[in-house]
Amino acid sequence: MDLWLDLLNSDWHDYRGSGRREDRVQVPEWLHRYTTRWKQSLTGVSESSIRTELKDLRILLRGIVDRLASGRRVPRRLWDRLNDVLAAAPISRRLVRSPGGFALDLVPVQRGIAGMVAEIAASFCRTLAESEPDRIKVCDNPDCLWVFYDQSKNRSRRWCESATGCGLLMKVRRFRGRRKRASARRHGS
Numbered sequence: 001m002d003l004w005l006d007l008l009n010s011d012w013h014d015y016r017g018s019g020r021r022e023d024r025v026q027v028p029e030w031l032h033r034y035t036t037r038w039k040q041s042l043t044g045v046s047e048s049s050i051r052t053e054l055k056d057l058r059i060l061l062r063g064i065v066d067r068l069a070s071g072r073r074v075p076r077r078l079w080d081r082l083n084d085v086l087a088a089a090p091i092s093r094r095l096v097r098s099p100g101g102f103a104l105d106l107v108p109v110q111r112g113i114a115g116m117v118a119e120i121a122a123s124f125c126r127t128l129a130e131s132e133p134d135r136i137k138v139c140d141n142p143d144c145l146w147v148f149y150d151q152s153k154n155r156s157r158r159w160c161e162s163a164t165g166c167g168l169l170m171k172v173r174r175f176r177g178r179r180k181r182a183s184a185r186r187h188g189s
């Protein structure tokens with residue numbers, strides 16, 4: 001899964017409508033799993049500042065994604081802030097040789113928290129630049145709001161999981177709504 005998608009969906013809402021929410025950035029197990037790849041460069045950085053940085057980035061990305069997904073204009077200040085995040089952690093290139101051939105490595109010049117935040121931001125920018133931004137969607141279930149990348153052929157997916165989860169739930173709700181309306185008609189109200 002993409003780093004940016006994982007971060008956005010760490011702000012979890014109960015799709016069944018209980019109103020329950022869980023900010024997974026606050027959950028130690030989630031945070032540990034998510035930040036494992038930066039473990040070395042984050043040595044000495046406090047967990048609370050990691051959480052703060054992740055949440056700030058999540059707010060920024062969510063602001064952009066919500067607007068993109070609903071066809072609204074993204075204000076320039078948000079794009080500028082995204083570029084600021086990238087600029088705070090420059091990278092250098094290095095050619096790596098192996099028996100299998102060559103690889104061009106991108107090496108962070110700066111380590112630490114700025115590098116982590118920039119890498120997550122870059123994963124989002126890569127989706128914008130190399131995939132199709134109009135496939136980025138927010139689940140239509142207002143209780144859910146899960147963010148996903150619509151891989152369907154005709155880009156018609158509206159819910160985070162079509163077969164189970166919200167897709168099924170919304171189907172049941174539509175069915176119940178129809179039945180209620182039909183029985184209201186039958187009873188002449």
Ligand SMILES: [Zn+2]
Nearest residue numbers: 139144160166
């Ligand atoms: Zn959903």
